[in-house]
Amino acid sequence: MEAKAGRKLNFGPAFIALAAFLWTTDAFVRSDLSQAYTPNQLVTLEHTIIIIIMLPILVKSMPRLSTFTGAEWGALLFIGIGGSAIATIALTKAFFLGNPFQYVAVIVLLQQTQPIIAIGFAHVLLKEKLPQFYYPLSALAVIGVYLIVFPILTGYTNTIEGLSVISTNFSDPVGVQASLLGLLAAFLWGSSTVFGRYILEHSPTEVKYREMTSYRFIVAFLFLTLLLFIPSPLGGEGLPTTLIPSATVILQLLYLAVVVGLLSLLLYYYGLKSTHASVATLFELAYPLSLFVILPLLRQQLPSTIQMVGAAILIVSTTTLSYLYSSESGIPSSHMDEVLPVSE
Numbered sequence: 001m002e003a004k005a006g007r008k009l010n011f012g013p014a015f016i017a018l019a020a021f022l023w024t025t026d027a028f029v030r031s032d033l034s035q036a037y038t039p040n041q042l043v044t045l046e047h048t049i050i051i052i053i054m055l056p057i058l059v060k061s062m063p064r065l066s067t068f069t070g071a072e073w074g075a076l077l078f079i080g081i082g083g084s085a086i087a088t089i090a091l092t093k094a095f096f097l098g099n100p101f102q103y104v105a106v107i108v109l110l111q112q113t114q115p116i117i118a119i120g121f122a123h124v125l126l127k128e129k130l131p132q133f134y135y136p137l138s139a140l141a142v143i144g145v146y147l148i149v150f151p152i153l154t155g156y157t158n159t160i161e162g163l164s165v166i167s168t169n170f171s172d173p174v175g176v177q178a179s180l181l182g183l184l185a186a187f188l189w190g191s192s193t194v195f196g197r198y199i200l201e202h203s204p205t206e207v208k209y210r211e212m213t214s215y216r217f218i219v220a221f222l223f224l225t226l227l228l229f230i231p232s233p234l235g236g237e238g239l240p241t242t243l244i245p246s247a248t249v250i251l252q253l254l255y256l257a258v259v260v261g262l263l264s265l266l267l268y269y270y271g272l273k274s275t276h277a278s279v280a281t282l283f284e285l286a287y288p289l290s291l292f293v294i295l296p297l298l299r300q301q302l303p304s305t306i307q308m309v310g311a312a313i314l315i316v317s318t319t320t321l322s323y324l325y326s327s328e329s330g331i332p333s334s335h336m337d338e339v340l341p342v343s344e
Helices: 013-031 037-068 070-096 104-124 134-154 173-202 207-229 249-272 277-283 291-299 305-329
Strands: 154-160 164-166
Touching: 013 070, 013 104, 013 249, 013 277, 013 291, 037 070, 037 249, 070 104, 070 173, 070 207, 104 134, 104 173, 104 291, 104 305, 134 173, 134 305, 164 249, 207 305, 277 305, 291 305
Parallel strands: none
Antiparallel strands: 154 164
16 A cells, blocks of 8 residues: 555554553453462463463574573573563562552553663663753653552542542552552563663674563573472462363463563564654553553543543653654663563
8 A cells, every 4th residue: 555656654653552552451351360360370371371382483592592691691581580570470469459450550550660760771781871851851750650659658539529638548558569569560671671682782692582582481481480389479379270271261361472472572573663763652652541541441440630640741751751762872762672572
């Protein structure tokens, strides 16, 4: 299909937006599995499915691991254990807390902090120049985060008459825990982006994207399997009591692993091939913004007014930061980089 003057239409941004929308749906499918699995069991099952799919690539790329330096191994272990295993467990734990979907909006919106983390960490680890606009935009993002979690910290609510008040319930411990887990996942994903960039662009070993992805998943899978049988705050519960899940649960597992985990990654990179990084950053807004479409469809309550203001501040500040940074450096600095899909 062609536009005027023989120029082809570029559907790249549409594929990026579709991938971002799929990331949002992760929260609702994941929350629905809280009755069937513990967070570690669920994340381990997802990684098992992905490892099976990626087995041919993994087998072919394993010999290259023998050429890794100590620094590359350190980066890989951080990506696999921190960015893939622990971050996804933290996010899953956060979604499992409270009533279904109770904290989904807060947790999803807090993931928008990843550009701040990634750019700051790249400055520390890779010695990349920190642009001057980083400081005011980061400060705005922190204000946005505070407004998003403000009702959870203070018990802020709305009266029937529509007046905003501070209730006598001055804190929501479960909500605070969910918010901290969401921020932990954002920190691990944001910093793992930098470690992934190090291996792909700054290390002596020439590692391809597909190889790096397979390494990430196998490291995470091995770590998660150990966690199932080692008593710890993250695991130790062993295999699921029901080894043969229902058809519905199987479909949900496949959706998380194949659609959200792998298909969204393929869509994202297919779109990124023909889309400038700074433009891609704008279309990735479909990730947090689609939440405000999905929640009403599920008849779930939207965030409060103060949270909406905070979300707007956070999204605008971090998207502006990503846009300016990627325009300046040519590197996509959002939560999605060469090796790190937002989910497993």
